[in-house]
Amino acid sequence: MKPASLKTYGLEAVGLCMWLGVLARVFTHFDPGSQALVGWTSDAAIPVLQSNDPVFDGFRLYYYGQDRLGAWPWLLAQAWRALTSFDWTPHRLFLWHATWACGAWFALRGLHRQVGWVLAACFAALVLLSPLCHAHLFDLGQPYGWQLTALFLAWWALTRFVEALARPAPGRVSWAWAGLATLLSAMACWTSPISGPLLLVCLGVQGSRVSALSPPGRARWRPWLSVLPLVVGIVFEGRARALFHRFARKQFGEAYRTNLRLDFEHLPENVRGLFATFFAEALAPLVVFGWILGLIALGFLLHHLRRRTLGAHSAPVELAALTLALAGAALGNMLLCLVVQHVRENGYSIRYLVPTFVLGVLAAASGALFLLGQVPVLRARMGVLCAVFAGSLVAGGHLLVKPRLENPHLATAQAVTDTLVARAAGTVLIGGYWDSYVLGALDPARRLPTVVLEGDTLRTPFWVSRVREAEEVLVSLGQSPRPETVPEPPPWLFQYGAPLQLAESRWLERVPFRIARYRGVRDDTRPVRLEPSRGFKPCETGASLTVHFDPPLQRGMLVMGAETPPEGIEVEAPGALEARLEGVAGVWWLRLTSGEQPLSQVSLRVRSGRVAERCVFRGAALVTGAPLASLPP
Numbered sequence: 001m002k003p004a005s006l007k008t009y010g011l012e013a014v015g016l017c018m019w020l021g022v023l024a025r026v027f028t029h030f031d032p033g034s035q036a037l038v039g040w041t042s043d044a045a046i047p048v049l050q051s052n053d054p055v056f057d058g059f060r061l062y063y064y065g066q067d068r069l070g071a072w073p074w075l076l077a078q079a080w081r082a083l084t085s086f087d088w089t090p091h092r093l094f095l096w097h098a099t100w101a102c103g104a105w106f107a108l109r110g111l112h113r114q115v116g117w118v119l120a121a122c123f124a125a126l127v128l129l130s131p132l133c134h135a136h137l138f139d140l141g142q143p144y145g146w147q148l149t150a151l152f153l154a155w156w157a158l159t160r161f162v163e164a165l166a167r168p169a170p171g172r173v174s175w176a177w178a179g180l181a182t183l184l185s186a187m188a189c190w191t192s193p194i195s196g197p198l199l200l201v202c203l204g205v206q207g208s209r210v211s212a213l214s215p216p217g218r219a220r221w222r223p224w225l226s227v228l229p230l231v232v233g234i235v236f237e238g239r240a241r242a243l244f245h246r247f248a249r250k251q252f253g254e255a256y257r258t259n260l261r262l263d264f265e266h267l268p269e270n271v272r273g274l275f276a277t278f279f280a281e282a283l284a285p286l287v288v289f290g291w292i293l294g295l296i297a298l299g300f301l302l303h304h305l306r307r308r309t310l311g312a313h314s315a316p317v318e319l320a321a322l323t324l325a326l327a328g329a330a331l332g333n334m335l336l337c338l339v340v341q342h343v344r345e346n347g348y349s350i351r352y353l354v355p356t357f358v359l360g361v362l363a364a365a366s367g368a369l370f371l372l373g374q375v376p377v378l379r380a381r382m383g384v385l386c387a388v389f390a391g392s393l394v395a396g397g398h399l400l401v402k403p404r405l406e407n408p409h410l411a412t413a414q415a416v417t418d419t420l421v422a423r424a425a426g427t428v429l430i431g432g433y434w435d436s437y438v439l440g441a442l443d444p445a446r447r448l449p450t451v452v453l454e455g456d457t458l459r460t461p462f463w464v465s466r467v468r469e470a471e472e473v474l475v476s477l478g479q480s481p482r483p484e485t486v487p488e489p490p491p492w493l494f495q496y497g498a499p500l501q502l503a504e505s506r507w508l509e510r511v512p513f514r515i516a517r518y519r520g521v522r523d524d525t526r527p528v529r530l531e532p533s534r535g536f537k538p539c540e541t542g543a544s545l546t547v548h549f550d551p552p553l554q555r556g557m558l559v560m561g562a563e564t565p566p567e568g569i570e571v572e573a574p575g576a577l578e579a580r581l582e583g584v585a586g587v588w589w590l591r592l593t594s595g596e597q598p599l600s601q602v603s604l605r606v607r608s609g610r611v612a613e614r615c616v617f618r619g620a621a622l623v624t625g626a627p628l629a630s631l632p633p
């Protein structure tokens with residue numbers, strides 16, 4: 001074996017060992033039970049629930065109930081489960097998630113023969129030391145671990161495709177790179193549609209460099225064919241999202257469309273809000289430094305382009321183009337966040353800037369080496385310089401990583417879920433968004449069909465019909481370290497058109513969870529006719545609603561779904577002995593007892609309105625018969 005081959009294999013072995021060391025640290029420090037993450041939340045629970053899903057359809061193309069996070073990682077997990085009966089738990093899914101996220105090491109290595117080592121090591125240091133990266137690259141509910149690795153891999157494949165097209169006689173290898181670039185571009189864009197514009201920036205810089213260095217004629221324009229794989233990836237994502245929308249609207253009556261409209265009318269407000277978020281992060285100065293170095297690299301490239309001396313400086317030109325591409329992609333993500341309405345509606349959350357921070361820090365690392373390479377004595381020792389920097393970054397990451405601290409919330413949630421399954425397997429679980437999926441996702445057999453209280457963020461519309469058919473329903477009342485602070489559950493609920501009667505208010509208690517049990521009263525429920533049938537606003541002064549009973553009733557409980565409390569509502573029930581309205585925000589119940597003649601209707605009128613964020617009335621149902629026997633007088 002030639003010495004050069006031995007050196008190459010040795011370097012690859014060293015790189016693999018370094019990567020395995022970083023991966024081991026990630027496995028042991030940033031798992032779902034670690035305090036380094038946001039914690040075990042319903043956002044993180046959805047991918048676990050989705051990975052154990054036996055159904056493959058258009059709704060499963062994206063994160064349940066959202067069209068912004070492509071679901072190919074969880075579709076692969078579903079397929080593996082279908083083939084092997086493998087149960088996905090939070091820790092098992094984390095291993096798959098973290099391995100892919102750390103795979104960015106290899107993609108970054110491939111972007112430059114020498115500086116790629118520093119980029120990979122810089123990424124490793126980020127994932128080990130930056131709390132921002134801990135919280136968002138390894139959180140199961142966030143797309144950035146999947147997105148960034150797919151983006152770097154697509155960038156690497158597109159760069160190789162560009163270079164192959166620039167050869168005098170592109171062969172089959174070019175089309176092999178084209179196929180790989182198409183696949184990886186589609187994966188990156190499917191994970192997040194933001195990936196398309198970011199890859200376009202990177203490809204534009206690299207394509208311009210290769211085209212400028214190519215001889216005049218057809219060879220100079222051939223590299224621009226490399227945009228085709230990216231176009232295919234962008235189109236694929238658009239078609240997949242359209243299929244998701246059509247399927248969701250047809251099956252569930254809602255398209256689950258994210259608001260990605262442009263928001264230029266709020267641009268000054270967006271600039272203030274997003275830059276306040278940006279500069280609150282400790283990595284911001286490094287990103288700004290990366291942007292400055294990107295401008296210097298742009299000036300360097302334009303200077304040599306004007307003088308037509310790019311070919312004579314191919315090594316620094318390549319590194320300057322890499323710096324410019326990283327800085328441009330970081331800035332591009334920032335600009336997209338400034339003009340998309342969805343970011344403003346979510347309070348300029350720092351999670352939208354994760355690609356900006358990662359790409360910006362990498363631009364700073366690449367740009368610093370580009371500047372050092374302008375010094376002749378250092379340029380000759382660039383390989384040694386990169387090796388020292390890469391080794392120092394990885395070693396520093398291992399030495400400075402904070403000790404793992406246990407977050408007991410996941411273990412507690414697992415124990416509660418195990419109890420629920422043991423006592424009530426097959427029973428529907430309802431709760432607020434943050435209190436329900438954290439439990440339901442922890443049973444891989446999906447024996448706790450989980451939905452949220454009506455009006456909250458519903459991710460599992462395919463289980464709504466189970467609520468209407470249920471004989472019993474379990475309700476997660478909230479999470480609090482002080483159980484006495486959890487409000488008592490109301491005696492009635494009205495969920496998805498079904499009235500539910502409280503059976504046990506403390507069916508299960510384990511801090512911070514408290515579970516109540518409700519009975520379904522479908523067999524004792526009568527439909528009613530509402531006038532108007534829709535559009536009643538319970539917070540608008542003068543609004544009225546008439547409920548018609550057919551046949552007329554002697555005694556009953558009218559259970560209604562309304563987002564506001566019933567204060568200020570006047571009841572008109574002529575001839576009734578009793579018409580007592582009670583309730584809380586979410587549900588009203590009206591106890592009715594007729595006089596000499598059965599009641600054929602009752603009217604509700606808003607005497608004094610109020611300002612309410614949600615002024616929604618969801619319907620009503622009349623309960624009669626046996627459920628009324630247990631009511632207090």
